[in-house]
Amino acid sequence: MPEGHAVHRTAEKFAAEFLAKTVFVDSPQGRFSTAASIISDQRVLASRAVGKQLFVTFANQQVLRVHLGIYGKWNWIKGSESVSRSLSEVPKGQVRARFFTDSALAELRGPTACEVISVEEADEHIRNLGPDPLNPDPNGDEADRFCRFVLSSRTPIGLLLMNQKVIAGVGNVYRAELLFRARIDPYTPGEKLTRKVVLALWLDAVALLRVGKKHGIMITRDELFDKNPAKSDRYFVYKREQQPCRICNRPVSLAIESGRKLYWCPKCQK
DNA sequence: TTGTCATGCATAC
């Protein structure tokens, strides 16, 4: 489930299992073999997420960068017996990379990006990303960056929220739900919004992604935050086209914008 | 069992 909340969970899991430990890396599929050999048998110095990307720094100053894209998935195996059994078996499907110690094994399948780069290159990737609601700067600069970008753009807010340079970590689900919760028409140009509205949108992104990170699933209806709801109940509008809006009962709309499905309620979001 | 679609994004045209 690769919106930002899931990647931050992975970064924490990586830290919990591997931080300060020597980790072995290989690539059963073969596509990551050369890069794997560079970071294998190295100590993990840091693990962090920025937006939808994971960055793991190794003792030899090499950085693993992983972006799951739409298919990518992590599979974790814990316990020394389970780990050694898994390592001795032929893995199921295409495993791009495996990261393991005696007691934990992380398998990576189907990522859009999985590469080993320098610290400088990693910094460059991070510089190209917008503010991440899960990495809020204590001095408020991240909120400010988001507001400035949105308020100076003629692009519809529905597209701005999908741009990782504007806000890193929000994807199609959070885009639709944030705009519904704020009752904003997704076609409103950023510059037509007020600073107060844009700041509220940012703060709601911080709140929703924190809930998502805490539970490991995306939930956008306040009354269900701690209830582990079924998928069909989690959202206001996402994947609910033609179903009645939970507020006004009118059918939820669907449009394809820049190749992605956009869901909204035309009555509530004006 | 088979087919379709997806929470993303880089690249080619």
Add this chain to the structure above:
DNA sequence: TATGCCTGACAAG
């Protein structure tokens, strides 16, 4: 705007 990535959830039959 189309395609590739190549997994997995879900629907249809």
